[in-house]
Amino acid sequence: MATLVIAEKPDVAVKIAQAIIGKYTKKDGYFEGNGYLITFAVGHLLGLAEPEVYNERYKNWDLNDLPIIPNQFLLTPNPKASKCQRRLYFDPPSPV
Missing domain, CATH: 3.40.50.140 (Rossmann fold)
Structure with missing residues (x-):
């Protein structure tokens, strides 16, 4: 290996x-x-997933949803x- x-x-x-x-x-x-x-x-290989990946309702920001702290942070490949x-x-x- x-x-x-x-x-x-x-x-x-x-x-x-x-x-x-x-x-x-x-x-x-x-x-x-x-x-x-x-x-x-x-540059960075990975980044934190956008909020809407965790829940579709986070696509449009609402102060009542903040702070958004997921149980487990998800990583996504950097498109750049x-x-x-x-x-x-x-x-x-x-x-x-």
Whole structure:
């Protein structure tokens, strides 16, 4: 099974790959080698779900409903995430 490393930006991912893998293979949005998958995330991968996800009545704000504190916070993928980020969340690479 591979170890996944997520760097904050592409150039940091390259430096990490050089440091811990040495000779790596560049794939579509990540680097692979020596039992590691190294990718990057520019911005947030996930965000908090909008209030209407918890209850349709929260779609239109009403002061009487505030504060909205769910029993469990739900996360949703960031629609502005890059192709690489979406792939990481929805279709991770298979283990090496």
